[in-house]
């Protein structure tokens with residue numbers, strides 16, 4: 128595992144934080160590994176009703192629970208990581224918040240935007256930290272890309288082209304059948320990561336127009352989707368996702384974050400600006416040497432980058448938030464905004480309409496508005512640009 132950026136050199140003697148994980152499947156086990164790498168934090172319990180979950184708890188030598196409420200009563204942990212199937216996030220997140228326990232909820236925040244908003248408001252009213260597991264923002268290369276874009280190295284961002292293409296084997300779906308069901312398609316499971324990063328790097332997304340193709344394997348979700356994005360700064364983006372295309376162009380295969388993915392030297396995002404371009408995650412800057420002119424030489428510069436495991440960085444950040452030392456980098460509201468874009472992509476794909484997400488509407492977008500199919504169509508048709 129890669130090292131984290133978290134330094135323990137200055138940590139004072141203080142009681143370790145007791146963290147619990149609910150859902151110790153694929154990503155939950157990575158969180159357990161991350162906790163082991165963060166000083167001053169211990170895994171105190173695992174909640175997972177499956178036999179496999181019980182076996183993992185035994186292997187990790189921590190108390191096992193088949194129910195979140197029982198664990199909260201028995202252990203009163205300092206923080207909880209929810210890495211359960213997405214449809215459980217809202218109810219389980221509410222249980223953590225009601226107990227006053229800070230919670231890191233895996234992405235996507237929820238499979239329902241309305242419920243996600245209620246959860247975020249609950250956290251804000253209770254003043255209990257709710258973080259969303261968009262761990263890529265904790266990758267130092269993302270910080271570096273953000274820094275260059277903010278410094279104006281490539282000028283004004285005009286366009287972005289993002290790819291999220293890979294092939295998930297049948298066994299991935301057979302092992303956890305919820306992955307075949309409504310709400311767990313690649314738009315919500317995978318694209319939400321990329322949408323979150325594009326918002327972070329390029330600005331808020333104010334409208335989307337999308338198309339999807341149904342699963343060729345007969346699952347309940349799409350297996351290919353494409354969306355045209357407009358950002359509030361008038362930049363335009365295209366993004367496509369598929370869990371059924373064999374290709375090297377995805378964050379997973381290019382960011383070198385997690386050794387289970389083969390690595391390629393390709394990139395996932397091409398960000399084009401008025402004065403240069405940046406590919407991410409390989410962090411190559413492109414610009415003309417003397418003047419901006421397509422007839423003059425253009426050259427590439429590699430931006431030096433640090434490497435560290437974003438999941439460990441995220442866990443270190445979660446402990447700092449619990450201790451009151453840092454504000455959440457990806458708050459519940461940030462997770463909600465990324466979810467709102469994903470929701471708009473899904474609605475656009477269903478209605479064939481351009482869907483607007485007005486910046487001033489962020490707090491009410493798609494929540495206080497009609498949701499039946501015909502009403503959505505009417506609503507969005509009314510907003511279709513000429």
Ligand SMILES: NC(=O)c1ccc[n+]([C@@H]2O[C@H](COP(=O)([O-])OP(=O)(O)OC[C@H]3O[C@@H](n4cnc5c(N)ncnc54)[C@H](O)[C@@H]3O)[C@@H](O)[C@H]2O)c1
Nearest residue numbers: 150151152153154174175177210211212213233234235303
């Ligand atoms: N950040 C990332 O890169 C990343 C990667 C993969 C998955 N995820 C997200 O993490 C979540 C879990 O995905 P996964 O692929 O690890 O799923 P998974 O199926 O591998 O694991 C989910 C676990 O939750 C357990 N579970 C089911 N009901 C439970 C309950 N009531 N209480 C406690 N545990 C329960 C299951 O037994 C299983 O072990 C999803 O929301 C997914 O979108 C995030």
